[in-house]
Amino acid sequence: MSAWHDPDRTVIDAFLDKSQFRPGSRPTYRWFLRSFEEVALRHPAVDRQMLDDWLGGMATRWKLSTLLNQVCIVDRFLDYLAQNELIPGNPVAELRRQHNIKQNKPIWRALSSPNPDEALADLHRPAPYGSILGEFMRDHVTLMRNRGYQYEAQAYWLLRFDRFLQSHPELADEPLETMLSHWAAAKPTRNHAAECQKLGRILTKARHRLDPNIPPKRFNPRPEREVAREHRRPHIFSLADIRHMLEVARSYPSPHAQLRPLTLYTMILLAYCAGLRRSEIARLDLGDVDLRSGTITIRETKFYKTRILPQSDSVMTELRVYLDARRRAGAPQDLQSGLFWQSHFNGHHTPETVTTMITNVMRRAEFKPPSGRTGPRVHDLRHSMVVNRILEWYRSGINPQDRLHFLSTYLGHRDINSTLVYITVTQDLLQEASERFRAVGVPCLNGEALS
Template identity: 25%
Template sequence: MSEFFFRSPLQEHIQAMIHQKQSLGYKYDISARSLFKFDQFCVAYGCTEPHISKELVQAWIQKRPNEAQATLQNRIIVVRQLAMYMNRLGVQAYLVPKNIMPKGPRYIPYIFSNEELAALFKQANACHYRPEVPDRQWIMPLLFRLLYGCGLRISEALHLKLRDVDLESGVLTILDGKFNKDRLVPLSAELLQRCHAYMKQVHPFSDVNAYFFPAPNGRAVTHNNVYKNFRNFLWKARISHGGWGKGPRIHDFRHTFAVHCLRRWVLEGKDLTAYLPILKTYLGHHSFSDTSQYLRLTAELYPDITAKVEQAFGHVIPAMGGDGLETN
């Protein structure tokens, strides 16, 4: 359940909807925070009844100075979801029309080439000690290889604890991933060897509850610290960056992993109708459509296999457009 304290007349409906979403497997953390801000807005607006009026919504969805389009879109979406939830209960709530919601640009992942990956890993290998992350020279080379080699989300990698890393079986246990789905991720022989060497350097006497990628305060290395290192490695590897929000992004290691897997399988003549469910499970996707988006992307990026993909597997390639690929 959310850790936020709601105070507006809508508090019961907000809390009930958050509970419903999370019970269905959605983390709903960011949306819960947006609903908390909406609850605060309702208090400041002077709401006295457990209803959502058109005037309240119109005031809430006004674009704020310097507000990113994605932030505004999220604010509109959460209040629309709340109104739909309340309407289903027979409670009066103004529903924002779909056509007024701003459409964000299609997210286009950056797929690293093998040469770019080699250059990035070379820079990660060359990093050295820094006070904020004393084990930086050990953490960064392995962390970025895990992101690519296992297709992990950065949050999943940073949440790993020693008990989740089984070096005997060579398997990572990803707990509470996206949609609260746990899964097992096998390590390649090379990654397993690197994990053994890493453990000797960073965790010779650590408790099983210690974070696999630790910060000096006993918690995990922060996403912000990893991002700073990522930008530094990109610059030293001479891989251009489009600026904040444009990429390449840390999450693109995961996209690259998926695309490289699919390209290799196509070139090897594998039956993708059999292999896509494997990739879906490996990545921890919620639905098959999430995974099949990578098939379209693979065909777009590699002209040498486009004809082969369309001829043999066109029936599983999603139409252009759609909801797009995950961004976190």
Template identity: 30%
Template sequence: MSYSRTLTGHVQDYLRVKRQMGFELRSQGPQLLAFVRFAEHCGHRGPVTLDLILRWASDTHSERPITAAKRVEVLRPFTRYLQQYAPGTEVPPPRMLGSTHHRPVPHIYSDEEVDALLIAARHLSPRGGLRPATYETLFGLLAATGMRISEALRLERSDVMLEQGMLRVRNSKFKKSRLIPLHATTVAALQRYEHARDQFLPLATDDNFFLSGWGCALKIWNAEDAFSTLRRRLGWVARGDHSAPRIHDLRHTFISNCLLRWYRRQIKVDNAIAALSTYVGHVRVTDTYWYINTIPQLMAVASQRFERYAREIANEHP
């Protein structure tokens, strides 16, 4: 048996063990198998070495250094696992090719852009059908709560508790569940959609809250396609590192706007951020800070607060 075939077996065993532990490894699995194919193509024999890892990391069409760094990071836990079977395996040190955590600047929507998005969704085809109401309500919900698009699309009818003014998000990212309190205007919008949906689809048997005009649960690509159509109609130009504004940027916008409101209302951010982290379904508060962006309004308010702080210090120590 060749070493490359043995390496394939080790990768498959590793992925099976990790998935049994609850890790999905959707991108890491294909990358590890691509590494095995690369080793085969190179005719590599013997334990995995740093030289082989570096050659694979650099064998990419991307010129961005972070791409090679991420490839190395995918191999680090696997090579540690592999050492118990092949003691000569070399484990790459942390950050061997630099950081893997570059944060692309998102598009932060203005209030006018969110309003325009919902108005444009209202005029989607077919006019007078369920589809316009579905996307106006869906995108409005994302803007109003900062939910992930996947969470909103998985909502079942029983999860939308409008009498209590709550949403129940079940088994979201990291297998976490939570309740999301809703503003009265959001409750009213969901009630209007619920009424329209049940009028259009009185016999629908799908349990999902958001339905297509055919009575089926919406898929992520349905929402992405509708959003792309609206984005083109509105002629939006991205303000950030992505090629175009994204649905996920509504989540960034919600979190950044929360911080802006706190500063304007003199609320202690360090206390409020923990509650926001729970609200949006983050495991760590640092994950929520990751979403905060230096929008001009936020920087202006923060600057004013710093000026007041500096004056107070100066008055205390003339």
């Protein structure tokens, strides 16, 4: 009896057709899924036993590293079967939920190990907000998000603290200050010390909100200052650097994806000229580009803001070239399809993929070393846009202070203070500011303003 009903054996082909894989990849994926189907035919259900039998057979023909790189196609196939009600559910996703694991690949690695039960037990993570303070912290995160805050980093700190408390049940009856001191002593790094200070401030404020009789506590600001002092300084690209990067992107070698060089070129162009975040680049739809008005629309991004950004004629010309190439490449033309289209992930690149693609261009342009995290980041293109715009204002005789609120709105910032963080003092910017001071301030110092 087969694990799913498919007497004509057409389910795999239907899945491959819907997924729109590249023609060259389809034979490999079909063979891989057929091997999975052959094992499924011998089992009444797609369950842990069936997965163990299939992995055992594949391990004799494939290296473990190669096998783990290919199981993603089986993950997607299992989701397809579950969505079409051919199987009750994805057993790998169920194991992930049982052990509180975010990704499927560690589950596959554990199932492929010599002792799967022990490996799965090692993967197990405590349930979110399962500690003595779990309900209090969950309610606080819900409250802040209901008020309009994204509250991602803070929720991550609270979850880490929650896992720590679950692993130290002896602290359950201790006061909050004792719990925080033990958490601060768990790691000796400066980043952890600063995180503990922020976490303590969040929890004491939340507790004071529930009970005003509990006085707020003053925390030592030194750890946060030390971390801020060590924070990596943004790399400011010059106009020549941007031109070089665009040339490298346009000539990027991509024999199997003809549209990729122009995609990279346009991504970098918008990241710099429009100052877009990587998530904003990834979420752009075809309908967000208005060639008639010369604008692009950024919808519901950070701080839940939507903004319409006018672009220069040269940028719109390059966008028109990209859209023509995109149409010739056979990309869908409906307005909800991804501007930077690809056949996976609902036609959109993920923000992580955007980072990887632009970073590869930076490495090829020799702005970053061949490997590692050192060197410029993708977000530094946004920093460079701000600094170079202010530099252009100085050179045009415009007072930047009169324009900063416009720049803040253009970047999608909550207030002007967020924009000030992007102003990195470069040598050119310092020179222009000094010249501005010399022209205005020197006559005052010489007493000319009083005459």
